[in-house]
Amino acid sequence: MKIFTALQIREADAYTIKHTPISSLALMEKAALACTDWLAEQHFTKYPFAVFCGMGNNGGDGLAITRMLRNMGCDAHAYIIPHSQQASEDHQANYKSLQRYYPESLHTLQTFPQLAKDTVIIDAILGTGLNRPAEGLIADTISRINSCYEQHTIIAIDIPSGLLTDTSSVNQPSVQAHHTLSFELPKLAFLLPENAVRIGEVHILPIGLHPDYIARTPAKFNITDGAMMRDLYKPRKPFSHKGTFGHVLLIAGSYGKMGAAILSAKSCLQAGVGLLTCHIPKCGYDIMQISVPAAMCITDEQFDHSSSFPSEEEAKKYKTIGIGPGLGTAAGSIWALDKLLDHYRQPMVIDADALNLLSTNPKTFAKVPENSILTPHPKEFERLFGKTDNDIARLELLSQKAVERRLCILLKGRYTAMASPDGELYFNATGNPGMATGGSGDVLTGIITSLVAQGYSSRDAMLLGVYIHGLAGDFAAAALSQEAMTAEDIPAYLGRTFLTLHKNQ
Numbered sequence: 339m340k341i342f343t344a345l346q347i348r349e350a351d352a353y354t355i356k357h358t359p360i361s362s363l364a365l366m367e368k369a370a371l372a373c374t375d376w377l378a379e380q381h382f383t384k385y386p387f388a389v390f391c392g393m394g395n396n397g398g399d400g401l402a403i404t405r406m407l408r409n410m411g412c413d414a415h416a417y418i419i420p421h422s423q424q425a426s427e428d429h430q431a432n433y434k435s436l437q438r439y440y441p442e443s444l445h446t447l448q449t450f451p452q453l454a455k456d457t458v459i460i461d462a463i464l465g466t467g468l469n470r471p472a473e474g475l476i477a478d479t480i481s482r483i484n485s486c487y488e489q490h491t492i493i494a495i496d497i498p499s500g501l502l503t504d505t506s507s508v509n510q511p512s513v514q515a516h517h518t519l520s521f522e523l524p525k526l527a528f529l530l531p532e533n534a535v536r537i538g539e540v541h542i543l544p545i546g547l548h549p550d551y552i553a554r555t556p557a558k559f560n561i562t563d564g565a566m567m568r569d570l571y572k573p574r575k576p577f578s579h580k581g582t583f584g585h586v587l588l589i590a591g592s593y594g595k596m597g598a599a600i601l602s603a604k605s606c607l608q609a610g611v612g613l614l615t616c617h618i619p620k621c622g623y624d625i626m627q628i629s630v631p632a633a634m635c636i637t638d639e640q641f642d643h644s645s646s647f648p649s650e651e652e653a654k655k656y657k658t659i660g661i662g663p664g665l666g667t668a669a670g671s672i673w674a675l676d677k678l679l680d681h682y683r684q685p686m687v688i689d690a691d692a693l694n695l696l697s698t699n700p701k702t703f704a705k706v707p708e709n710s711i712l713t714p715h716p717k718e719f720e721r722l723f724g725k726t727d728n729d730i731a732r733l734e735l736l737s738q739k740a741v742e743r744r745l746c747i748l749l750k751g752r753y754t755a756m757a758s759p760d761g762e763l764y765f766n767a768t769g770n771p772g773m774a775t776g777g778s779g780d781v782l783t784g785i786i787t788s789l790v791a792q793g794y795s796s797r798d799a800m801l802l803g804v805y806i807h808g809l810a811g812d813f814a815a816a817a818l819s820q821e822a823m824t825a826e827d828i829p830a831y832l833g834r835t836f837l838t839l840h841k842n843q
């Protein structure tokens with residue numbers, strides 16, 4: 339799914355109006371109807387409404403919504419903020435309709451109104467046309483709306499007023515909504531952790547923008563989805579054998595952190611690898627053999643951490659290496675990783691403590707093979723690549739580093755961002771807060787390593803691995819609840835997840 343900029347959204351709007359028998363005013367009517375239908379479905383229409391309107395088309399939406407709510411018998415009032423000399427054409431048309439049918443519902447905002455108990459606040463002040471920070475009466479109204487957050491439900495139309503669509507809004511005043519009702523496609527602003535408290539729950543309502551414009555217009559950012567993943571997925575051929583699906587070496591675990599190695603190993607197997615060998619310290623031998631009988635084990639000479647990774651000759655038998663879960667940051671492990679990178683040139687999957695080893699050893703980092711996949715969470719990302727002022731700057735840094743170092747890098751989060759060496763940037767939308775629990779990342783490493791071994795390109799293994807990791811988590815949460823599920827439940831639901839990738843699903 340594409341993420342369009344504010345400019346592209348305007349173009350999609352204009353293209354739809356030009357190429358279909360729908361006027362700009364009729365498109366606004368459709369958008370307002372989609373919002374009022376949603377309000378009715380969610381049983382908000384039993385409450386009174388205060389609709390705060392700007393003077394552009396976002397305000398026009400608000401006026402049309404007020405009329406439709408009145409048509410449904412609701413007690414709705416529109417408060418127009420006079421921030422401009424002239425309202426947009428469609429705003430004027432909707433103003434006239436409301437004045438004609440429900441003149442008592444129209445107000446020009448002078449002071450913030452007294453709101454009756456349970457009044458639902460609709461924020462239709464500014465939409466994608468925001469071109470400067472909100473100030474004066476608009477900023478005052480935004481702050482008054484936000485002061486009602488505990489007592490009233492606040493619903494933003496298209497985007498919370500004051501929030502920028504495509505760039506960071508850090509330090510800018512904006513409405514803080516419980517729900518955002520947006521049109522047709524998600525906006526970049528909705529995917530940024532820094533906006534989480536302002537956007538609330540986002541609901542994307544279709545309004546019939548022209549599919550040709552959407553299909554032929556390239557977007558800088560995309561969200562992966564089921565259709566794309568079904569295309570990437572490689573079904574198994576009938577005459578295949580375990581050699582067809584690759585041999586993984588997983589270097590993981592240390593004293594007190596063998597659980598991470600187990601979770602990763604189980605997930606690697608459940609994601610379909612042909613053969614799995616785990617390199618673990620001596621303390622982990624019984625634990626691994628008992629917990630994951632299908633995995634072979636090589637024990638390090640050290641008891642509590644790993645300090646000697648395979649030689650050039652030994653490493654040749656592995657299709658790929660996954661390294662990091664529970665590894666620890668012992669000096670011996672740094673030295674061993676550095677030596678491994680002197681000869682190992684295949685793409686690897688690097689996670690957790692192995693990333694921390696790289697962040698403190700730039701010379702070792704420089705040896706990481708091209709097309710390797712790095713899987714940092716935000717703190718690990720910061721240690722590797724430095725601090726940024728906001729989420730947009732961090733996305734740019736992510737993309738820049740992936741291109742510069744010829745790596746696939748994924749930045750974990752609610753919408754994990756995934757960058758590949760050719761500059762593409764995708765977001766993942768599967769997953770849920772039940773996965774915010776120790777071990778989820780180890781599971782992801784196992785899955786992605788497994789896919790690389792099975793012949794997926796690094797980019798495809800990253801996109802597909804993150805997608806199925808999230809979807810398996812969604813199945814686990816649906817069956818067990820977000821609270822009760824643990825990281826171990828994610829590989830257990832991989833089977834159901836793979837079935838959704840089959841073409842006939």
Ligand SMILES: NC(=O)C1=CN([C@@H]2O[C@H](COP(=O)(O)OP(=O)(O)OC[C@H]3O[C@@H](n4cnc5c(N)ncnc54)[C@H](O)[C@@H]3O)[C@@H](O)[C@H]2O)[C@@H](O)CC1
Pocket residue numbers: 347348351365366369392393394395396397398399421422426463464465466467468469470471472473476495496497521545547
């Ligand atoms: N493209 C679409 O898909 C559709 C868009 N519609 C609505 O149209 C909206 C966009 O409308 P507009 O382009 O008119 O933009 P806005 O309604 O966001 O407002 C733009 C107006 O506000 C002024 N303005 C911008 N920032 C300001 C600030 N900080 N303080 C004071 N004034 C400011 C601008 O100069 C302009 O006059 C969307 O957000 C959506 O709500 C819907 O009506 C129909 C479908």
Ligand SMILES: [K+]
Pocket residue numbers: 396461462463464465494495496497498499
């Ligand atoms: K708005």
